[in-house]
Amino acid sequence: MTLNTNAAPPTSRRRPHGHMWLVGLLGVAAGLVLLVYVPTLSLVGRSILLFAGFHVVGAIVLASSLWASALRPLARRWMGAEGRAARADRFDFGWGPGWMNGLAIAGLVGLAAATTLIVTAPTLWPLSFLLVALSVVFAVGNLIMRGFRRVDQAVLPMTDLLSGDHDLILDAGCGAGRTTVALGRIMKAGRVIGLDRFDADYIDDGGRALFDHNLKIAGLTGRAEAVAGDLTAMPFPDGHFDASASTHVYDHLGSGKAAALAETLRVLKPGGRFLMGVWVPGWSMFAVGSVFSLFLTSKAAWRGMAKSAGFAIVEEDTMNGAWFLLIEKPASSASAGAGDEVDRRLQTR
Numbered sequence: 056m057t058l059n060t061n062a063a064p065p066t067s068r069r070r071p072h073g074h075m076w077l078v079g080l081l082g083v084a085a086g087l088v089l090l091v092y093v094p095t096l097s098l099v100g101r102s103i104l105l106f107a108g109f110h111v112v113g114a115i116v117l118a119s120s121l122w123a124s125a126l127r128p129l130a131r132r133w134m135g136a137e138g139r140a141a142r143a144d145r146f147d148f149g150w151g152p153g154w155m156n157g158l159a160i161a162g163l164v165g166l167a168a169a170t171t172l173i174v175t176a177p178t179l180w181p182l183s184f185l186l187v188a189l190s191v192v193f194a195v196g197n198l199i200m201r202g203f204r205r206v207d208q209a210v211l212p213m214t215d216l217l218s219g220d221h222d223l224i225l226d227a228g229c230g231a232g233r234t235t236v237a238l239g240r241i242m243k244a245g246r247v248i249g250l251d252r253f254d255a256d257y258i259d260d261g262g263r264a265l266f267d268h269n270l271k272i273a274g275l276t277g278r279a280e281a282v283a284g285d286l287t288a289m290p291f292p293d294g295h296f297d298a299s300a301s302t303h304v305y306d307h308l309g310s311g312k313a314a315a316l317a318e319t320l321r322v323l324k325p326g327g328r329f330l331m332g333v334w335v336p337g338w339s340m341f342a343v344g345s346v347f348s349l350f351l352t353s354k355a356a357w358r359g360m361a362k363s364a365g366f367a368i369v370e371e372d373t374m375n376g377a378w379f380l381l382i383e384k385p386a387s388s389a390s391a392g393a394g395d396e397v398d399r400r401l402q403t404r
């Protein structure tokens with residue numbers, strides 16, 4: 056099998072945050088039904104309305120962000136060389152203003168609503184209190200989201216990936232190259248391949264042009280390369296990579312998670328390691344995604360999927376606000392149960 060670096064990415068556009076609309080509109084409908092038909096539960100109805108209202112506001116903010124993102128390339132073209140030169144020395148991971156500020160705006164709207172409520176209807180203070188609590192949660196979520204802009208990611212767990220000075224590492228779902236740049240920081244003379252469909256509508260240009268831009272600033276041009284393709288059908292031969300890393304991608308894959316893990320195993324050399332950073336249910340994720348965070352895949356489910364794919368679990372912890380699982384392809388297919396062996400070694404440490 057040859058490396059197909061020119062494969063066109065699938066044309067479908069992913070809209071992973073459409074659920075904001077769904078919960079917002081369903082919640083508004085449920086709240087209204089309760090208020091009209093079950094007046095005795097009016098407090099519950101109003102609470103649902105307020106909670107759903109936040110999601111509608113969030114959805115509007117995110118939709119505006121997408122719209123603004125679509126205008127950004129045009130604005131840059133109008134600005135010409137001057138506009139591009141202004142950011143030529145800065146990393147840009149392509150996150151639109153809505154992603155960076157949406158939760159903060161929702162928090163401010165919540166605080167304004169809480170103040171209005173307590174002044175105009177003091178008896179509804181529990182609702183006002185709920186709004187303030189939600190606003191605080193949104194503010195925390197916003198701080199977490201803003202961390203995505205940072206390039207100075209903690210990279211220590213990535214050093215556990217390396218097996219030599221000349222490793223070839225896969226950044227699975229590289230986007231605009233945030234993790235590729237981090238990998239570049241730990242490698243002496245190795246190379247990184249960034250694989251992505253480059254069609255995410257929440258990253259400017261899907262990230263392809265920004266990937267090259269960021270590599271140039273990081274001084275990695277020539278040592279890293281972008282490949283367009285899908286994680287569930289990777290355009291690489293078996294055993295191609297010494298190791299792989301991925302941040303905030305496999306949790307976006309829906310029903311494709313198991314297929315992507317199987318593909319990752321396939322393209323790794325025996326003994327190769329995969330560092331997978333994902334969001335899992337927990338308090339910090341509740342701040343970012345409220346009730347939706349409860350539907351994220353749990354740590355136990357990830358461990359189970361990794362083992363079912365044939366990986367051995369080496370380590371797990373948190374890194375850059377995400378939970379990570381460091382897993383390893385057994386040294387040979389004959390060593391069935393090698394996963395259990397690594398697990399046992401871990402438990403006796």
Ligand SMILES: C[S@@+](CC[C@H](N)C(=O)[O-])C[C@H]1O[C@@H](n2cnc3c(N)ncnc32)[C@H](O)[C@@H]1O
Nearest residue numbers: 228229230233251252253255285286302303304
């Ligand atoms: C949240 S972004 C993370 C990007 C980058 N890893 C980072 O940490 O900044 C998720 C990335 O996964 C990519 N992606 C999602 N599903 C994919 C698939 N099936 N195949 C290839 N890339 C995919 C998206 O295009 C997007 O660039």
